[in-house]
Amino acid sequence: MTEQAVADHEERVSRLINLRSWAVVGVSQDTRKYGHRVFMALLESGYHVMGINPKGGFVAGHRVHPSLAELPERPDVVVTVVPPVVTEQIVATCGELGIMNVWMQPGSESETAIGVAQEHGITVVAHDCAMVRRKQWQDAS
Numbered sequence: 001m002t003e004q005a006v007a008d009h010e011e012r013v014s015r016l017i018n019l020r021s022w023a024v025v026g027v028s029q030d031t032r033k034y035g036h037r038v039f040m041a042l043l044e045s046g047y048h049v050m051g052i053n054p055k056g057g058f059v060a061g062h063r064v065h066p067s068l069a070e071l072p073e074r075p076d077v078v079v080t081v082v083p084p085v086v087t088e089q090i091v092a093t094c095g096e097l098g099i100m101n102v103w104m105q106p107g108s109e110s111e112t113a114i115g116v117a118q119e120h121g122i123t124v125v126a127h128d129c130a131m132v133r134r135k136q137w138q139d140a141s
Helices: 003-017 034-044 084-097 111-119 134-140
Strands: 021-025 048-052 062-065 077-080 101-104 123-125
Touching: 003 101, 003 123, 021 034, 021 084, 034 048, 077 084, 084 101, 084 111, 101 111, 111 123
Parallel strands: 021 048, 021 077, 048 062, 077 101, 101 123
Antiparallel strands: none
């Protein structure tokens, strides 16, 4: 990446970290999965977090919603912890719902998903792990 690309990426990361309402698409009850780890890290860092998984249920006492459209409120940021093809669908849904910030966990991103986000004017953080940025979340709290 060029120096300017790195600076732009860091600016996007900083902007998203300072937003307080997040939805984790791909949250899991399985504590070994990254969907669970990201969800818990956000909660532990003081964020308002909503979980999305088609199976629904509960994680750490928090209701999990089957889709973004079924959330009781729109999050500031959607973080994807799902396969790239699902991320592509999620980004399109974000565009339809007016959700303007998406963080794609490593392994969930694709150039197609990034392109769809850009078409909708959505700010994207990709190729960066939210777990690595956890200290910054705590510092932003």
